[in-house]
Amino acid sequence: MRHFDFSPLYRSTVGFDRLANVLDQALSSDVTQNxxxxxxxxxxxxxxxxxxxxxxxxxxxxxxxxxxxxxxxxxxxxxxxxxxxxxxxxxxxxxxxxxxxxxxxxxxxxxxxxxxxxxxxxxxxxxxxxxxPRKIEISGTKALEAQPVEAQAAA
CATH class of the missing domain: 2.60.40.790 (Immunoglobulin-like)
Known part of the structure; x- marks a missing residue:
């Protein structure tokens, strides 16, 4: 009874299937590994x-x-x-x-x-x-306000 069902985890998460597989391997290998x-x-x-x-x-x-x-x-x-x-x-x-x-x-x-x-x-x-992590510089809104919307989309 050392097997856990991780299927509920798959319903609410994305990309954690590798984590569930690692946990399952770790739990099963501890029993069999000398x-x-x-x-x-x-x-x-x-x-x-x-x-x-x-x-x-x-x-x-x-x-x-x-x-x-x-x-x-x-x-x-x-x-x-x-x-x-x-x-x-x-x-x-x-x-x-x-x-x-x-x-x-x-x-x-x-x-x-x-x-x-x-x-x-x-x-x-x-x-x-x-x-x-990297810091993103925030520029002032004056540069965007000076250009029309069509010019911003072209840039």
């Missing part, structure tokens, strides 16, 4: 974020960070070991994983760095100039 590898999401500035994943035991070449369809996808695939050892206890999980993060509009990945068994993915939200 907790490996553990991660943190931090806000490092006004429009800056960092996702940190614990990837101990993975080399840089075994990790992949990709942005596709508005999602950040972090994948880890352990290379096959050449020599088979007889492990008596396996407490360090080096199994393959794929972790997905839904990105908001205008969020881009700046860099991905590994340090001390942690993968740090830095993100920044960059709002395009066309979407930023």
């Amino acid at each position: 907790s490996y590898p553990p991660y943190n999401i931090e806000k490092t500035g006004d429009d800056a974020y960092r996702i940190t994943l614990a990837v101990a035991g993975f080399a840089d070449a075994e990790l992949s960070v990709e942005v596709r369809d508005g999602q950040l996808i972090v994948t880890g695939r352990k290379a096959e070991a050449e020599e088979k050892t007889n492990v008596l206890h396996r407490g360090i999980a080096t199994r393959a994983f794929e972790r997905r993060f839904q990105l908001a509009d205008h969020v881009r990945v700046v860099e991905a760095v590994t340090e001390n068994g942690l993968l740090h993915v830095s993100l920044v939200r960059e709002i395009p100039e066309a979407l930023k």
